[in-house]
Amino acid sequence: MRKINIKTIILLVMLLKRMVHTKCRGSTYPFSDIVRFKISDEQVPWNVCVPDYDPPEYNSKVLLNKPWADPPIGDCSFKPKWNELDGNINRKSHSGAYTVLNGRPLNPEGRTGIKGRGVLGKWGPNHAADPIVTRWKMEHNRKVINSTTNLPVLQFCAIQRKDCKQWALPGGMVDPGEKVSETLQREFLEEALNNMEASKDQSEIDTKMIKDFFKEGSEIYKGYVDDPRNTDNAWMETVAYNFHDENGHHVGKFDLKAGDDAQNVKWMDIDKHIDLYASHSNFIKTVVDKLKAHW
Ligand code: RP5
Secondary structure, eight states: OOOOOHHHHHHHHHHHHHHTSSGGGOSBOTTSOOBOOOOOGGGOSTTSOOTTOOOOEEEOGGGTTOTTSOOOTTOTTOOOOTTSEETTEEOOOTTSOOOEETTEEOOTTOOOSOEEEETOSSSEEEEEEEEEEEEEOEETTEEOBOTTTOOBOEEEEEEEETTTOOEEOSOEEOOTTOOHHHHHHHHHHHHHSOTTSSOHHHHHHHHHHHHHHTTSOEEEEEEEEOOTTOOSSEEEEEEEEEEEETTSTTGGGOOOOOOTTEEEEEEEEOOTTOOOSTTHHHHHHHHHHHHTOOO
């Protein structure tokens, strides 16, 4: 049997690392004209020496005095407890302890070509939750089978983000002190069912229905997200859960209506060509493998 040497293992690990950290190295930072410092794949890890690394700093003015955002890093009132539960703000990373250098948390996946926190509210990890609601594609009361793979086609509830127009999961930020299970339900209700604009009665009906349906979910992913808003000092992390409706009885009651940060919502057919926001296509692939669906 062929032996795998240590060099090959290191290369494989580096390759996997790069795969989770590419969308946040695009040339221009979102919603700005700030150009990221160009770095090659090999220069991403902090332990690789890049003597001329001099990224621009960007902290969006939008964040100033926002109750949900941290103060600027030098502010004398700002005494964060890095890597800890800081009051009701979770500054722990799902990937373990991160380094804090000169008072700033360092992106655990490495360099991004920009310092500061960009448009992200928190320095360090910004926690989100993503519901992956799935059902089988049906025609004439039968599952649609792909003729090439001979596997059933899965659909998921996708939203189109207002900010960048990309299709995505209807996820969102975990509010301080909020449980992930609550965020998953709240975000789905807001973005995929528009319950913020629904009548009180309708909102109560939808909330109960989602609460019941979201009782049975399975964790698909927990960790760093390759989000285009990430910087050297602030990044997105998420917990993604799959809620699958095997017989389609529950999701049939959903009256999909885009709301809040979403401008569109639909059941999207899944295959290997889906191109979603941040790392969302990777989460979908995990669900596809788990449910043995067409890809
Ligand atoms: C992504 O950003 C997460 O996976 C989640 O879907 C989303 C949360 O940010 P907002 O939608 O609230 O902007 O990284």
